Amino acid sequence: MMVLERPMPSQCLYEFIKNYKGSIGEDLARFIMRQATSAAQTCCQRGVLHRDIKAENILINPSTLEVKLIDFRCGDFLTEAGYTSFAGTKQYCPPEYLMTSRYHGESATVWSLRILLFVILFQKTPNRRDLCKMEDYIRAKDGLSQECCNFICCCVQIDPKQRIELEKLSLHNWFMDGYPKPVPLEVALLIRVNQGPRVPEIIQLLDWQEELDCYIMVLERPMPSEELDWFVLSQTANTEEDLAWISPFDRPSLVQMYLLIWSRSRLAGKSPHSTVKRKIPSDQTVAGSPWYSLYDQILGSTVLFCACCFH
Incomplete structure (x- = not known):
């Protein structure tokens, strides 16, 4: 028996999509996908492969639209060697497993996130025929930006080697839309390297602030120390x-x-x-x-x- 938190209010993302009035716009889809991608990246960075990322396994707060990834029953520890058995939902299965009976965790996660985006945008779970007609779906969806279309194409590659890497997914231009200005590269790198358990050999970013023509970072100061x-x-x-x-x-x-x-x-x-x-x-x-x-x-x-x- 496990005692887990219960976010209130919340509902299954699948039910949220199903009951949504009208079509879900790109801005809302991006807001949800940005959080889902961050959750998937954090899992892999900490050595955990969820293996069943889908709308049914995501809770969403209908007021704030904050999401939480749940249900790790199909999960496993992440390995570089890959996997020879599939666990999860059939519709989210990566094509490389169907062709070679083998897949790697991070590239399969990218494929799952791509299916999740399809479900959000088109409000249906795709079958193989839908995946083959992806370009038709993109053209039929009014108002999709070029960045969104490119994001889908980066994730839809059949060859996992041609698929965008999971760690680069959150840096895609589509996710950068909606922010007033890009985060300075030095700040972004420090934020990324400081994620997860603290490493004493790496300087800690405590805070940062952007000014008119520069940015200010507050870093830890180990004492005593010298260059x-x-x-x-x-x-x-x-x-x-x-x-x-x-x-x-x-x-x-x-x-x-x-x-x-x-x-x-x-x-x-x-x-x-x-x-x-x-x-x-x-x-x-x-x-x-x-x-x-x-x-x-x-x-x-x-x-x-x-x-x-x-x-």
Whole structure:
């Protein structure tokens, strides 16, 4: 026995659609689908595959139009390997399972969301014949925007590899309509990466506000803390002593060695390349020797990495 919340007032989305007076407009469909898509994405991000997303398994508040995804009886833990048995409603079954007896969770979820949108817009559950005549239905529906038609086409692809990815679904232009301005990319990325359980290695976005010509973000301030490049530069021990213990058979990684030399040379106002060459004995820089190989690799592959990190 499970004790679940009971949103009040609420009713099944299927009944809401069935009893709706007139045809459901695109704005209302988008408002409902935006929430359903967010719920599906959250499930997959947290390792859960619902497998039965449909109008009958969504509750809607008729006053606020807020929705909740319910009934996880057909669900499973999300795996990358895919599934060889179908659980859910037959009309929502992805075509790849009918053809290959195999499907992947996220692409199948995108297909289910597409069927849900069809049910909302056209107020009927489609059969295979309806799915083949999708373009006719789109043309027959008055007032559909180009973005909405494109959204349907992105989800309707028979080949799951050509179908839009679930994580990109909420970023589609159709969902962006209705907002006064797009969310700044940096803010959107921080919101997305901060979803779910907190990760201490990633900075937390506490709040943000858009101004006339800029936006302001309120971020956490770990205390004590300092920028990594200043921490590296503050390590000012003598370079010769640091390198004295290095031998051709026992040496740190190339990245560690060059970072060390680079930071000391920068503080001393010297060229890191000449510093590296000077620290390697001249009688050991002949081709084929371990020291020559080390010097060649440092000035080859590692310099570009350090330049990207510090400049």
